[in-house]
Amino acid sequence: MADFVMETGEGGNVFDDTALVNLARGGDANAFGHLVSRYERKIYRLARHITDSESDAEDVLQETFLKAYEHLDGFQGNSKFYTWLVRIAVNESLMKLRKRRSDRTVSLDEPSDNGEEPMMREVAVWEGSPEEQYSNEELRGILEKAIQGLKPAFRTVFVLRDVEELSTEETATALDLSIPAVKSRLLRARLELRERLTRIFKQKGEDVLAYL
Amino acid sequence: MLTCKEFLQELSDYLDETIDAELRKKLESHITECPNCWVICDTSKKTIQVYKGMEPQNVPKDVQDRLMLALQKKMAAKCGKVKA
Numbered sequence A: 001m002a003d004f005v006m007e008t009g010e011g012g013n014v015f016d017d018t019a020l021v022n023l024a025r026g027g028d029a030n031a032f033g034h035l036v037s038r039y040e041r042k043i044y045r046l047a048r049h050i051t052d053s054e055s056d057a058e059d060v061l062q063e064t065f066l067k068a069y070e071h072l073d074g075f076q077g078n079s080k081f082y083t084w085l086v087r088i089a090v091n092e093s094l095m096k097l098r099k100r101r102s103d104r105t106v107s108l109d110e111p112s113d114n115g116e117e118p119m120m121r122e123v124a125v126w127e128g129s130p131e132e133q134y135s136n137e138e139l140r141g142i143l144e145k146a147i148q149g150l151k152p153a154f155r156t157v158f159v160l161r162d163v164e165e166l167s168t169e170e171t172a173t174a175l176d177l178s179i180p181a182v183k184s185r186l187l188r189a190r191l192e193l194r195e196r197l198t199r200i201f202k203q204k205g206e207d208v209l210a211y212l
Numbered sequence B: 001m002l003t004c005k006e007f008l009q010e011l012s013d014y015l016d017e018t019i020d021a022e023l024r025k026k027l028e029s030h031i032t033e034c035p036n037c038w039v040i041c042d043t044s045k046k047t048i049q050v051y052k053g054m055e056p057q058n059v060p061k062d063v064q065d066r067l068m069l070a071l072q073k074k075m076a077a078k079c080g081k082v083k084a
């Protein structure tokens, strides 16, 4: 994944994350501001996806950048700045979830129905492409609602892998999970979302047999 | 031929293209003969694509303002400590 670069306006210089982090460490407030504007949208989206709450997501957004600023000196240059931010944001988001619910449904470690076969009731092709069938706003609504129907253990993995596009290894590190655990949860999450979306996007009145 | 269950177990890695050529061949021969798995594979691929195509929205203005304010406060406090 290529980080997009930003014009700083100072002689048209373009700084990558590492350069901005170094400047910010040296006390350049603008440099940190650039990092915030580069990633605030993704961090806010991630927090909303995991917490399913706008007010919690706002808290997570603030805490993430405040903590990142505070611990900038502890940031190891050997990981990507964005991955480091995501780790902070994921931890903050999970804390919010755990605080909100006293029961154990938030556990990221052991989904109660682990190992169960995902249901495969909807085997039907889709009607054209969803991007053409729905407005951006409608589509966004459909996709977000489908994600919120997943258990936190599954949706967190899905959001990191398929929305934020972290690698399997980065996801495993961010969530403190093994690679096989990330893979099995990702498969499960993808199949569940496929099921939900197919209910909405399938061709009306047809099933796969019509295509044989 | 692989069973449908075996096929589904490898589906994620197949879609992510992280499997070796030999297994890939087996999976591909399964979907040419099993229409159910073909549809599941196709709609899973589209599910992933549609999520990857989703652009992050802008942070609402009031949320952003409060973030900036919190950061400025933090920075002022940090600078104060260093220079004092």
Ligand SMILES: [Zn+2]
Pocket (backbone or CB within 6 Å): B003, B004, B005, B007, B030, B034, B036, B037, B038
């Ligand atoms: Zn099959």
